Amino acid sequence: MLQQYKNILVPIDGSFESELAFKKAVAVAERNNASVHLVHVIDTRAFQNVSSFDSTMVEQITEKAKETVKGYVKTAKDSGLENIDYSIEYGAPKAIIATEFPKKLNVDLIMIGATGLNAMERLLIGSVTEYVTRTAACDVLVVRTDLDNKSIKKPK
Template sequence: MLQQYKHILVPVDGSYEAELAFEKAVAVAKRNGSDLHLVHVVDTRAFQNISSFDTTMVEEVTDTAKKTLDKYIQQAKDAGVSSVDYSIEYGAPKTIIARDMPKKLDIDLIMIGATGLNAVERLLIGSVTEYVTRTAVSDVLVVRTDLENKPAKQPSKRVKP
């Protein structure tokens, strides 16, 4: 039996790896006639230690995310994906991506970049991708290559231990 995914979740954070995941997810969604849902998670924990925390900081991050996500939506529609939307969530990216969004949207596939932007978190407590692959309630595809299945041309921004 051939698995056909109907509801695909793609976390995007502005990283090159997330861009690759988005591009592949568009191709998969188009082939399968799937719904494509993009999510950007604003990690509110990053603001907890800022003594001069101001809501305008979160608003600026949100506005930037909206602009990026609007571009992604248009790109997916131009590629022929008819059902595509996004949400911006606030909280811990790991649990939102692995559990909350899949349950809320009946996600059957998460397509996620091999690494993301937060090198410090990856070094200290493990990557979001690693957590999602371990605990997600749906299938997870970790994207490491471009649309031609060749290694990503841009070097990863990984911190080497």
């Protein structure tokens, strides 16, 4: 019997890698008649060191995130995928993507872009992708290629 995924989670952060994951997730969802849940997590820890916390900064980041994910939703619906939704969350991306959302939405597959960090950044702050692959209770597919499974260089 073939594995059939029903609830696919795709973390979106505006990176080239997350866009690849999104495109592949739409294709997998169409083949499996699955739902796609997009999540963009605004890392609130980044604001803890801002001495004069300005709520307009968070609002601007939230609006930009909404624009991005709404664009993805439109693209998916234009390609024929109806079962797609999104959420903007606040907190620690690793925990939300690896454990909170999979439990909340009964996710059976997380499709996540390969890390965009260089080796030094991974050493200092860690990779969300690495954490998710290590701790998620469901299947995790790390997307590194385009829809034709061809390796592509990130645009500069």
